Each structure stands twice: as C-alpha cells, then as structure tokens.
Amino acid sequence: MPEKRIGIIGCGTIGSQLAMAVDTGKMPNASLVSLFDIIEGSAQDLKSKLQSSPHAYSDFAGFISSGFDIAVEAASQDAVRKFGKTLLEAGRDIMIMSVGALADGVFLSDLVQTASKKGCRIYVPTGAIAGIDAIRSVKHLLESVTLTTTKSPKALAGAPFFETNKIKLDAISKKTVIYEGPASEAVKIFPANVNVAAVLSLAGIGVDKTQVRIVADPAATTNRHEIVATGRFGELCITVNNVPSPGNPKTSFLAVLSAIECLRSICDDGMRIGS
Ligand SMILES: NC(=O)c1ccc[n+]([C@@H]2O[C@H](COP(=O)([O-])OP(=O)(O)OC[C@H]3O[C@@H](n4cnc5c(N)ncnc54)[C@H](O)[C@@H]3O)[C@@H](O)[C@H]2O)c1
Incomplete structure (x- = not known):
C-alpha cells in the first residue's frame, strides 16, 4: 500500500495531536504534507513544533493545491460545509471530526454521492463515545x-x-x-x-x-x-x-485518541478491529 499523505484542517487541540502522532512515527505508512488553519500563523506555529516540514497555509486555495491524499478536518462544522465537497471533487478522502455538520441530510447525501462519483471515502471516527x-x-x-x-x-x-x-x-x-x-x-x-x-x-x-x-x-x-x-x-x-483534553475543555481526550486511531487504521492496511 503506498504511503498516505496527510493534510490537516484545523491546528487546534485535535489537529495538533494528530500532527504530532504522524510526526513522531506513531502512524506507520503516513506522512504529514500540509497544515491549514484559518487563523493566520496558527499552521506555522504548529509546523515549528514538528520534526517534519509540512507546508503551512492560512488559505484553503493554497492548502488544496498541496499534494495530500486525505484531509483530516479538525476545525469546525463550518469548515466541513465550506470545504467538504470541494475536497471530494478534487479526489481527496476526508476524515471528519465536526460530525454535527452531517446532521443536515441534504448536505450529507450530496457529500456521499460526490464521494461515490469520485471513488473517495468519508471517514468518521467514533470520537468521544464507545459502543x-x-x-x-x-x-x-x-x-x-x-x-x-x-x-x-x-x-x-x-x-x-x-x-x-x-x-x-x-x-x-x-x-x-x-x-x-x-x-x-x-x-x-x-x-x-x-x-x-x-x-x-x-x-x-x-x-x-x-x-x-x-x-x-x-x-x-x-x-x-x-x-x-x-x-x-x-x-x-x-x-x-x-477526561477533558488539556487544551480544550469541550473536547474529550478520548476524541483525540479516537482520531489518532482512526487515521492510523486508514493508513495501515493491516488488521482492523471493530471497523
Ligand atoms: N467527533 C467527536 O467526538 C468530537 C470530539 C471533540 C471535538 N470535536 C470537534 O472537532 C473539531 C476540532 O476540535 P478541537 O478541540 O481541536 O478544536 P480547537 O478549537 O482546539 O481547534 C480548532 C481549530 O480549527 C481552526 N478552524 C476553525 N474553523 C476553521 C475553518 N473554517 N478553516 C480552517 N481552520 C478552522 C481554529 O482556528 C482552531 O485552531 C471541533 O469542531 C469539535 O467540535 C469532535
């Protein structure tokens, strides 16, 4: 299986931990190629903490022009609504954390149809719950x-x-x-x-x-x-x-760990348990 090239949207609590997990080799068969955050300097700040040297963007046009295979959304429902379809149309897989955006049935079926037309996948981690x-x-x-x-x-x-x-x-x-x-x-x-x-x-x-x-x-x-x-x-x-994550009391630590595990299983073609 070829190495998966990862682009991250949102360099906050979840995005940073995901970037660090890839950067420190916790995800075999994955490389971090680009970071994007709407707040000027945020992607650059995260980049400065990493060993690898992903591209850092504060604009979506720059981000989507970089060569990633899968975009990990760890930003906001708004980001899913704004960028989800464009990413799929550009042939990129997406992993979505701001799952509330998918509660809109019309939007969801449009995304699913676009993914199917383009042969792309939409991944949704189990997040902060089990079962x-x-x-x-x-x-x-x-x-x-x-x-x-x-x-x-x-x-x-x-x-x-x-x-x-x-x-x-x-x-x-x-x-x-x-x-x-x-x-x-x-x-x-x-x-x-x-x-x-x-x-x-x-x-x-x-x-x-x-x-x-x-x-x-x-x-x-x-x-x-x-x-x-x-x-x-x-x-x-x-x-x-x-336990709430140290960076953001709204986000549970389990949600961060679930995002890391979901991305690891997407990148690693080996055994999968529970998916
Ligand atoms: N699925 C789950 O179980 C679960 C659990 C916790 C959090 N979440 C969701 O995951 C997302 C990320 O959570 P977090 O704790 O990392 O949040 P955070 O606030 O720590 O970080 C979000 C980052 O995304 C950036 N951002 C926001 N809108 C953007 C946009 N349109 N384009 C680019 N960047 C944008 C912000 O500037 C910020 O740096 C949130 O929407 C949160 O609600 C999901």
Whole structure:
C-alpha cells in the first residue's frame, strides 16, 4: 500500500495531536504534507513544533493545491460545509471530526454521492463515545436511542444555545438539565459539545429520532456521555466518563485518541478491529 499523505484542517487541540502522532512515527505508512488553519500563523506555529516540514497555509486555495491524499478536518462544522465537497471533487478522502455538520441530510447525501462519483471515502471516527459497533449491529432493531451528556458549565460555555435562552451558566449551582430534544437540533445549538450525538445518529436511527439531554454540573470533572438504546435485541447502556483534553475543555481526550486511531487504521492496511 503506498504511503498516505496527510493534510490537516484545523491546528487546534485535535489537529495538533494528530500532527504530532504522524510526526513522531506513531502512524506507520503516513506522512504529514500540509497544515491549514484559518487563523493566520496558527499552521506555522504548529509546523515549528514538528520534526517534519509540512507546508503551512492560512488559505484553503493554497492548502488544496498541496499534494495530500486525505484531509483530516479538525476545525469546525463550518469548515466541513465550506470545504467538504470541494475536497471530494478534487479526489481527496476526508476524515471528519465536526460530525454535527452531517446532521443536515441534504448536505450529507450530496457529500456521499460526490464521494461515490469520485471513488473517495468519508471517514468518521467514533470520537468521544464507545459502543458504535454495537449500535450499528442492531441498527434495524432499534426503537429508541437517548444520549445524556453531562459537562461542567465551562465546557458548555460559548454554545449558541445560550444566545437565545435565559439560562445563565454561571448561576447554575447544582446538576441541571438545560436541554432536551432531538440530535438534529442539539448539534446546531451545541456545535462544539455534542458531535457524539451526530456520530450516534449516523450509526443508529438518525438525527430526528435520537434524543439528547444536556446536563450542566458544576461538580463535574469529566465529560460524561451515557447512551441508552432499546429495541428487539434487548437494551444497550454505554457510559463513558471522559477526561477533558488539556487544551480544550469541550473536547474529550478520548476524541483525540479516537482520531489518532482512526487515521492510523486508514493508513495501515493491516488488521482492523471493530471497523
Ligand atoms: N467527533 C467527536 O467526538 C468530537 C470530539 C471533540 C471535538 N470535536 C470537534 O472537532 C473539531 C476540532 O476540535 P478541537 O478541540 O481541536 O478544536 P480547537 O478549537 O482546539 O481547534 C480548532 C481549530 O480549527 C481552526 N478552524 C476553525 N474553523 C476553521 C475553518 N473554517 N478553516 C480552517 N481552520 C478552522 C481554529 O482556528 C482552531 O485552531 C471541533 O469542531 C469539535 O467540535 C469532535
């Protein structure tokens, strides 16, 4: 299998850790060729910490002209919407972290059709949750899927939900349910908090039927995701208590590790477990 050339979109928490994993040889059969971040100097800053010498860009036109095989999006839902189709049309595979963007069914089917026309792949890591293999296995038997996400107020701060809602995060003194609704809505109003709801929906019964509950807990020291899925197969209860990543309290450390493992398995043609 020829070496996979990697381009990274977004040089923040996940993008930096991915770049370092490739740079330090943790991913056999992979090389890092380009970095792109919308913030001027960000890609260059990350480049200066690496042994290898990828191209660094603050514009998409420059980035896409560099010779990578797979673009890893670790930026924002907006980046997926803006660049996803163009990347596929240019014959590049993509790995998507900001999975909430795929909750828009029209956009998703356009991406999938473009990928199929161009013979490209779209990869979605399991991210900050577990049990996606089991959810996929019982997909056609599912009757209900509920995700309860509990985070500290500081890990929820900045979400668009608070722009139109009277809830004041700093006034919350005890564990409080602040949102209940379908995943289709949750990923829009908490775009940086519940990408896992989109992953779960894609694997299971879709964004309209998957229910999401968001709990703000001032005592929380972890990002906790609890999935309960029921159906004719029985019941699945999956709980993940994630340590937040040091660089970004919204992003769980497991999401970073899942991104690294997903990219490793894409680049390495050897044995795959669970995919
Ligand atoms: N799938 C999951 O389970 C999961 C888990 C955690 C985070 N995420 C998502 O992954 C993404 C990255 O997370 P992070 O913790 O690394 O975030 P981060 O904020 O630490 O870094 C994001 C970087 O992307 C850059 N960026 C934003 N929009 C861009 C654009 N349009 N073009 C180019 N660069 C852009 C920012 O400048 C920033 O440097 C976020 O969207 C986050 O919500 C997904």
